Amino acid sequence: MKTDVIVGLAVIAGSLGAIIFLTLWCRRIIENLHSKRSKQPQKISEETGNEGS
Amino acid sequence: MKEANIRQSEIAVGLSRELKLFHITMMGVGMMIGAGVFIGIGNAIKIAGAGGVVLTFCLNGVIALFTAMSYAELSSAMPRAGGTYNFSRIAFGRGLGFLTGWMEWFASSVAGSLYAITFAMYTTHYLSQLGLIPLADFQLPVVEKLVGVGIAGLFLYINYRGASQTGTTGALLTLGQMITLSFIALAGVVVAFFHPERLANFEPFLPHGWSKLLITMGLTYVAFEGFEVIAQAGDETIQPRRNLPKAMLYSILLVVLTYVGLSFASVVAVKDVGEPAWIWIGKYGGKGFGQAISQLLPFGSFLTTVAVIFASTSALNATIYSATRASYALGRDRMLPEILACISKKNLTPYIAVLFTAGIVISVVAFLPTIDVASSASMMFLFLFFLVNLCAIRIRRQMGDELTYGFIMPLFPFAPVAAIITQVLLALWLIHVSLIAWIVVPVWIISGIIIYHAYAKHKTVVTQDEVMVLEEEPIPQKRRYRILLAVANPANAVQLAWHCYRFCQAKKAEVEVVHMVPVPPQLSFPDAPRYILTGEEAIGEAMLYLSANFRFGSTIRYCRSISRGIVSTASERKADLLVMGWEGYRRRGFALGSTIDPVLKRTTCNVAILKNCRQQRYRRVLVPFAGGPNSMFALETASIFVEKEAGQVTVFHVSLPGKTGVDVEAFLRRNLPLLKVDSSLFKPKSVASSNLLKTLLDEARQYDLVVIGASREGLFQQAVMGKLPEEFARQYEKPLIMVKASHPIKSFVRKWI
Numbered sequence: 001m002k003t004d005v006i007v008g009l010a011v012i013a014g015s016l017g018a019i020i021f022l023t024l025w026c027r028r029i030i031e032n033l034h035s036k037r038s039k040q041p042q043k044i045s046e047e048t049g050n051e052g053s
Numbered sequence: 054m055k056e057a058n059i060r061q062s063e064i065a066v067g068l069s070r071e072l073k074l075f076h077i078t079m080m081g082v083g084m085m086i087g088a089g090v091f092i093g094i095g096n097a098i099k100i101a102g103a104g105g106v107v108l109t110f111c112l113n114g115v116i117a118l119f120t121a122m123s124y125a126e127l128s129s130a131m132p133r134a135g136g137t138y139n140f141s142r143i144a145f146g147r148g149l150g151f152l153t154g155w156m157e158w159f160a161s162s163v164a165g166s167l168y169a170i171t172f173a174m175y176t177t178h179y180l181s182q183l184g185l186i187p188l189a190d191f192q193l194p195v196v197e198k199l200v201g202v203g204i205a206g207l208f209l210y211i212n213y214r215g216a217s218q219t220g221t222t223g224a225l226l227t228l229g230q231m232i233t234l235s236f237i238a239l240a241g242v243v244v245a246f247f248h249p250e251r252l253a254n255f256e257p258f259l260p261h262g263w264s265k266l267l268i269t270m271g272l273t274y275v276a277f278e279g280f281e282v283i284a285q286a287g288d289e290t291i292q293p294r295r296n297l298p299k300a301m302l303y304s305i306l307l308v309v310l311t312y313v314g315l316s317f318a319s320v321v322a323v324k325d326v327g328e329p330a331w332i333w334i335g336k337y338g339g340k341g342f343g344q345a346i347s348q349l350l351p352f353g354s355f356l357t358t359v360a361v362i363f364a365s366t367s368a369l370n371a372t373i374y375s376a377t378r379a380s381y382a383l384g385r386d387r388m389l390p391e392i393l394a395c396i397s398k399k400n401l402t403p404y405i406a407v408l409f410t411a412g413i414v415i416s417v418v419a420f421l422p423t424i425d426v427a428s429s430a431s432m433m434f435l436f437l438f439f440l441v442n443l444c445a446i447r448i449r450r451q452m453g454d455e456l457t458y459g460f461i462m463p464l465f466p467f468a469p470v471a472a473i474i475t476q477v478l479l480a481l482w483l484i485h486v487s488l489i490a491w492i493v494v495p496v497w498i499i500s501g502i503i504i505y506h507a508y509a510k511h512k513t514v515v516t517q518d519e520v521m522v523l524e525e526e527p528i529p530q531k532r533r534y535r536i537l538l539a540v541a542n543p544a545n546a547v548q549l550a551w552h553c554y555r556f557c558q559a560k561k562a563e564v565e566v567v568h569m570v571p572v573p574p575q576l577s578f579p580d581a582p583r584y585i586l587t588g589e590e591a592i593g594e595a596m597l598y599l600s601a602n603f604r605f606g607s608t609i610r611y612c613r614s615i616s617r618g619i620v621s622t623a624s625e626r627k628a629d630l631l632v633m634g635w636e637g638y639r640r641r642g643f644a645l646g647s648t649i650d651p652v653l654k655r656t657t658c659n660v661a662i663l664k665n666c667r668q669q670r671y672r673r674v675l676v677p678f679a680g681g682p683n684s685m686f687a688l689e690t691a692s693i694f695v696e697k698e699a700g701q702v703t704v705f706h707v708s709l710p711g712k713t714g715v716d717v718e719a720f721l722r723r724n725l726p727l728l729k730v731d732s733s734l735f736k737p738k739s740v741a742s743s744n745l746l747k748t749l750l751d752e753a754r755q756y757d758l759v760v761i762g763a764s765r766e767g768l769f770q771q772a773v774m775g776k777l778p779e780e781f782a783r784q785y786e787k788p789l790i791m792v793k794a795s796h797p798i799k800s801f802v803r804k805w806i
Contacts, residue, residue, distance in 0.1 A: 005258045008104045012313075015111035019118055019309055022463075023302045026122065030129075030460045034295045037457075 069216055069401035070289055074296040074303075076220035077283045080374065081304030083227035083367030084279030086234070087164070088171040090312060091361055093276055094319055095334055095341025097269040103320040103331040104258030107313055109269040114309035116270075116479075117277035119472035120438050121305045122462040123445035125298030128284045129459030130448075132293035135382030136284030136375075137437045140444040142386075142516065143452075151509045153440060154383045155501035160433035161282075161376035162410055165205065166417035167427030168369035173200035175361045201418040204369065209411045212373045215400045216289040223370040230363035233356060234311050240349055241318025251321040254330035271482025276312065278434040280304045281441075282371045285378035294459025315342070322349030373410060381406040386516055388509040425489035432483055432494050439476045442469035451655060454647070455614050515611075527565065527626070528606035534562040537628035537658075538599075539619050541568065543590040545634050550598035551668045552694075552790075553632050556661070559693040563604035565626055566595045569618040570611045585609060616651035623656050630659045635791075637664055637783070644764075644779035645791075653763050653793050659686055662791040664782060666758075671695055671788070674702045675756040677749055677781070680715040683762025685724060686794035691760040692730040694790070703756070706739045707748050714739055749781055759785060763793040 072080075097106040127140045137157055142150025177197050180186045186196070212219050245251055259265070283300045287293050322345040323330035334341035347353035381403035384393025397404040417426055446466050448456070462468060528535075538553045540546040550566075557564055568588030588609045599605055612618030623631045631652070639646040645653070645662070653660055674695045676687050691702045704721060708714025717737035725732045742748040753759050764776045782791050 002258065004263075005104065005255075008108055008258050012107055012111050015108075015115050016309070016313070019111075019114050019306060022118055022122075023306045025463055026125065026302050026460065027299060029463065030295055030298055033459055033461070037294075037459075 070291055071215075071217040072220045072286055072290045074300055076224050077286050077290055077296060077300040078303045078307075079224035079227040079367075080220065080286070080371045081280040081283045081300055082231065082307050083223050083364075084282045084371035084375070085277060085304065085308045085368075086227075086230060086311065086364050087168055087276070087279070087368035088175075088361050088365050090273070090276040090315070091342045091357065091364075092339035093273040094316055095337055095339050095344075097273055097316075098320070098331050098341060099335030099338060100261070100272070101265045101269040102257060102260040103255045103334075105261075105266055105269060106316045106320070108259075109266060109273055110276075110309060110312040110316055112266070113270050113274050113277055114305065114312070116274070116472055116475045117280075117309075118302070118305050119468040120442055120476075121280055121301045122464075123442045123469050123472065124281055124284055125301045125460050126445055126458060126462045127441065127448065128287060128297040128301070129294045130456040132287030132290070132297055132459075133382070134285055134288040134378040134385070136281055136287075136379065137441050137444075138379060138382050139516075140448065141440055144444040144447040147388075147510065147513055148505060149440075151383070151388045151505045151513075152498065152501050153437065154379055154388065155504070156433045156497065157379040157437060158376055158383070158410070159413065159497050160430040160437070161372045161379060162413040163417050163423075163427045164430040164434075165208075165369050165372035165376060165410075165414045166201075166421075166423050167430070168365040168372060169201040169205040169208075169414065169418050170197065170423040172204050172362060172365040172369065173197040175358055175365070176200060179358045198419055201423070202415055204366065205373075205414045205418055206411070208366070208370050208373050209407055209414065211370065212377060213397070213400065213402055213404055213407045215402055216286075219370060219374050223367055223374070226363055226367035226370060230360060230367055231307070231311070233360045233363060234315060237346060237349070237353075237356060237360070238311065238314025238318050241314065241321050244349060245317070245321045248321075248324075251324065254320050254323055257329070257331075260329075260331060267478060268482060271479040272485075274435070274479050274482075275431045277305070277308065278431065278438070279368070279371065280308075281434075281437065282375040285375045288378075294457070298460035318349060319345040322346060322353075324348060373407075373414065376410040376413070377403055377406040380409055383509075387512045387514045389504075422489060425487040426493055428486050429490035429493040429497070432486060432490060435476060435480055435483070439473060439480075442472045442476070445469045451620070452614065452617055454651065455617070526607050528563055528604050531627055532563065532604070534560040534629045535627060536560070536562045536564045536630045536632060537619075537623050537626055538564055538566045538595060539569070539631065539633035540566055540588075540591040540595055541634070542587055543594050545636075546591040546594035547598070548667055549632065549634050549663060550595040552663055552666055553595075554598055554602075555693055556630060556632060557599065557603045560630070562630075563606075564599050565606040565608065565628070566592050566599070567607070567619065567622050568592055568609045569615045569622075570609060571615050571618075572611050572613060614651075616648045616655075619648075619652055620655045623658055628658045630661065631656055632661045632663065634666075635662050635664045635782075639783070644776050645782060653791075656793075656795075658795050660763075660793040661690060664789045664791070665786065666788045666790065669757070669788070671758040672700050673756045674700070674758045674760060675753055676702060676704050677753075677759070677761050677778070678704045678706045678715070678717055678720075679762075680720065681762050682796065683792055683794045684720070685728070686792050687760045687762045688721075688724070688735070689728050689730070690790055690792050691758075692728060692734060694758060694760070695734060697731075697734075700734060702735045704735055704737050705749070705752055706737070707745050708739065708741050709745075710741045710743055714741070745777060746780055746784075749777075750784060753781075753785055753787070756787070758788045758790065760790045760792060763791055 094106060097109050101109060131139050133139055138150055138154030141153035174197050177200055211222050280301050283297055290296050319342050320330055323333055326333040334345050337344045343357040346357050350356060380393050383389040384391055393406045395405045417423055446469050536553060536556055538549060540549055553564060568591055570585055570588055592607045610618055635645060635649050643650050649662060671694050674691045676691045678684055695702050704717050706714055706717045717739055721735055721737060761778050764778050782789055
């Protein structure tokens with residue numbers, strides 16, 4: 001098999017793998033943030049005053 | 054429209070929240086897989102070969118996914134109709150924001166025209182081939198135009214009827230399209246399985262080498278444009294912070310797998326043609342895909358036509374949706390006449406925006422060379438992709454801590470930076486775009502600029518995340534060193550003004566006093582004037598001290614975040630030094646507080662933060678010294694505040710036992726002449742200690758004032774060095790000035806990104 005075929009197939013496999021991996025990773029981040037947010041009570045306004053004077 | 058329709062501002066009629074994850078994912082897929090990909094496959098094989106086409110879609114998929122991650126992060130934080138327009142307005146201000154929305158509207162509309170005419174061309178051609186509509190050649194273009202207008206009208210009506218109808222229709226069409234395309238891809242896999250000799254069609258894998266890939270990537274990248282329609286559905290999606298980012302990522306994944314499957318199928322489909330498969334397909338150019346599929350399946354030609362019809366209609370549906378929401382958002386923020394934001398009471402859709410979009414879509418279909426005009430959409434979409442990656446970086450850096458993200462992209466900022474660079478390279482293919490597109494795009498942009506300056510600039514309303522000027526008397530023109538003094542309350546304003554006076558004297562500066570009125574998110578900006586009195590008093594106090602001797606200006610602004618308000622004002626006013634106070638309070642998780650931390654991090658000019666500073670003489674001043682980038686500015690500040698007669702500045706260095714410390718004397722000898730100060734004022738002192746903080750605190754008790762540089766920036770440096778200056782500042786109770794010097798390169802980068 002020629003070098004460009006091997007490299008080409010590796011790039012194809014790598015790109016598809018990266019796309020699937022990133023999608024699953026991002027999905028996990030979304031779910032984690034969502035579950036964290038739904039556990040927390042509604043955040044009350046953090047800042048009422050002006051810290052800088 | 055007989056039902057009563059009302060303006061959004063009069064009664065709170067909002068868009069209806071009906072779209073589910075499935076709907077918006079299908080909408081994104083539908084808009085991406087337009088008819089372009091069927092033409093693109095043949096052309097890409099012609100240029101890059103059989104292996105090159107699969108590589109092209111895989112690599113483009115990665116770039117598109119990086120951009121989708123930027124869109125996903127921003128949409129999850131700001132899930133509102135308007136998409137890129139919202140992001141751009143928040144990141145880069147009203148001017149570029151308007152232009153982005155203006156381009157988004159046009160690009161989506163003309164892309165819709167292209168899909169309408171594609172549908173018309175394929176159906177009329179197929180029906181006339183079957184003999185169902187006997188037409189002479191000269192009649193065909195007229196019929197195509199009529200069919201194009203008809204199908205565009207139908208989908209405009211569906212969009213008017215409601216988000217649910219639009220979503221369901223789009224989902225059904227996309228589902229039909231995905232089934233057809235999956236069937237073709239699957240047939241390719243089956244053929245390759247039973248006839249493995251067909252895999253030889255992939256040889257030569259890259260007949261013209263790797264360099265041609267950039268051209269085919271540019272050529273086919275347009276096939277990944279479309280998922281941004283999902284960002285437009287922020288107001289109409291159930292659980293938008295969760296579903297918008299998911300839909301974007303899923304739609305990219307589905308589309309990449311479909312494109313790779315179709316490319317593979319079209320290559321293995323070719324048999325017994327007497328020449329390499331890539332040459333045979335390439336000979337047909339844009340029609341190569343259809344020719345190959347007709348070899349793969351007995352009814353391949355019919356299947357291709359069905360796929361194109363499904364693809365063009367689902368894309369048409371999604372583009373009209375995107376265009377109407379873009380124009381609706383411009384009307385909502387009064388960038389364009391408010392009438393565009395009118396929502397039908399019955400259908401809860403922006404019916405006037407649909408009407409105006411109909412005007413553009415139908416005009417382009419009926420009266421203009423649609424295919425040429427529509428290629429301008431590709432140029433605009435590429436620009437929007439480029440911009441959204443910039444927005445993701447800028448917004449995360451400048452106001453990331455204020456936003457509630459439903460998704461935070463990994464690999465930041467690598468992913469958006471990589472996407473920006475590759476998109477710039479891919480833009481090179483634009484030289485192949487038709488001349489008409491090169492005329493249309495500048496004309497649309499120039500008309501946008503004119504409308505912005507003549508109308509939008511004056512009429513627009515403040516959005517939730519902007520900083521609004523309430524009262525200001527600025528210094529007309531910057532003539533000398535400019536100091537921005539941020540005051541919060543009258544009690545501390547006098548002390549701040551007194552210290553600012555010393556800076557002004559030393560620098561022969563002009564001074565502008567700013568007061569930020571923080572308006573909590575639950576209040577609207579019009580409710581803010583009740584908070585203004587404190588600011589007016591504070592400015593009045595500062596004015597008494599400063600206005601008589603120095604050029605003086607003042608401004609009061611509303612903002613959601615004080616730190617962002619101060620940073621943006623300092624940048625806008627081209628300040629050289631920002632002076633502000635700190636009462637010593639902080640929230641958990643912050644070094645010096647939620648206001649001071651971002652100010653120190655993001656301000657592009659010099660900063661001096663004053664704690665416990667009163668109107669007093671400073672005879673003994675301590676400058677803790679570690680040789681960092683803020684040392685020079687700390688020494689300069691100390692020289693400004695120390696009593697010139699009988700005063701002393703001690704430059705104090707603590708090194709760890711057994712380690713060689715910084716040579717303070719040599720540093721002073723080298724650098725004091727640059728500051729043009731009396732070197733006899735400065736006295737070096739070095740000690741060795743294993744507890745730096747305690748030693749520093751013990752030493753500092755003997756002094757009237759401490760001037761200390763802020764921590765070096767960068768996670769690595771902070772991990773190694775810790776945040777000693779900030780820890781010291783928190784624990785030290787006597788007068789203290791913390792300084793940070795501007796860095797020209799960093800400041801330039803921060804200003805623009």
